[in-house]
Amino acid sequence: MVLGFFALIGISAALGFVCTAVIFCFGFQMFVARKSLGFAALFSLGVAVFLLGMQHTMNLHYPTGLLDDVLLPMMPFL
Incomplete structure (x- = not known):
């Protein structure tokens, strides 16, 4: 149980x-x-769709990960 929680954080x-x-x-x-x-x-x-819609509508900034700099430039629609 605790191992799963730490895996989720990682x-x-x-x-x-x-x-x-x-x-x-x-x-x-x-x-x-x-x-x-x-x-x-x-x-x-x-x-x-819900999370990205709320991000766009409410001008939210969700926490980014280490790989977001690699993944997000490949998806220009985000």
Whole structure:
């Protein structure tokens, strides 16, 4: 349990808040809630759209990770 928490913090530090939230939601839906792959992917996409929409609407600045400087320049629409 505690190991999972520290893994979540490590992933968040590496990938940033939004990517970690999407990965966590996907993993939770697949392994804990036992939902189908399509549902988990659609749910995770919804989480990403919601978080990025709130970021744009409310001018939020989510915590970034170490790899955001590598990943974000490849996605100019963000």
